Amino acid sequence: TQRPYHIEEMISAKAIAARIETLAHEIRQSFAQTDNLVVIGLLRGSFVFIADLVRDLDMNVEVDFLEISSYGDNTESSREVRILKDLRGTIEGRDVLVVEDIVDTGHTMAATMAHLNARKPHRLETIALLNKQTRREVPFTATWTGFEIPDAFVVGYGIDYAQANRNLPYIGTVVFEDNVS
Numbered sequence: 001t002q003r004p005y006h007i008e009e010m011i012s013a014k015a016i017a018a019r020i021e022t023l024a025h026e027i028r029q030s031f032a033q034t035d036n037l038v039v040i041g042l043l044r045g046s047f048v049f050i051a052d053l054v055r056d057l058d059m060n061v062e063v064d065f066l067e068i069s070s071y072g073d074n075t076e077s078s079r080e081v082r083i084l085k086d087l088r089g090t091i092e093g094r095d096v097l098v099v100e101d102i103v104d105t106g107h108t109m110a111a112t113m114a115h116l117n118a119r120k121p122h123r124l125e126t127i128a129l130l131n132k133q134t135r136r137e138v139p140f141t142a143t144w145t146g147f148e149i150p151d152a153f154v155v156g157y158g159i160d161y162a163q164a165n166r167n168l169p170y171i172g173t174v175v176f177e178d179n180v181s
């Protein structure tokens with residue numbers, strides 16, 4: 001039951017790359033005292049962002065992943081966040097940066113922070129490429145944010161609609177053709 005839609009560009013690949021370069025510089029300065037930063041991507045949505053971000057970081061990092069999902073194939077958050085794959089490495093006493101594609105209701109990041117804080121990292125910071133502040137249901141603010149965006153259904157650069165469109169090199173909005181609301 002897929003409704004017909006098309007995608008309109010919201011943030012170009014060039015604008016994303018420029019923003020990531022600036023953020024990477026800030027992160028490197030913030031973690032200047034850290035010798036082996038653990039960078040954790042939240043699968044699946046963050047896989048493109050983390051790949052570009054770590055290549056701009058120019059410092060020693062360990063890359064790990066946590067698979068956590070709430071949306072499944074729906075457009076609405078289920079608000080039930082499930083951890084599908086846990087970290088491979090340990091984070092106790094270590095400096096950690098969590099990399100997320102988008103913060104919407106906040107449930108995913110709230111659950112992630114609880115899960116990771118229980119392992120007693122020395123420092124736990126977060127970066128989200130996109131933030132939809134108006135949609136927040138539980139309080140969460142990322143340490144670094146790429147872009148504030150309005151409440152539109154976005155895809156691309158790792159973000160899916162029913163598992164499609166993750167491979168678009170830009171961020172686009174889904175425009176449904178059977179309604180104009």
Ligand code: PRP
Pocket residue numbers: 042043044045046068069070071072077100101102103104105106107108109159160
């Ligand atoms: C999406 C997105 C974020 C989360 C944000 O993940 O990648 O992780 O939802 O929404 P929230 O702030 O309302 O929790 P999704 O559950 O679709 O899994 P995916 O990353 O595998 O696509």
Ligand code: MN
Pocket residue numbers: 042043044045046068069108
């Ligand atoms: Mn996700």
Ligand code: MG
Pocket residue numbers: 045071072160
């Ligand atoms: Mg998804």
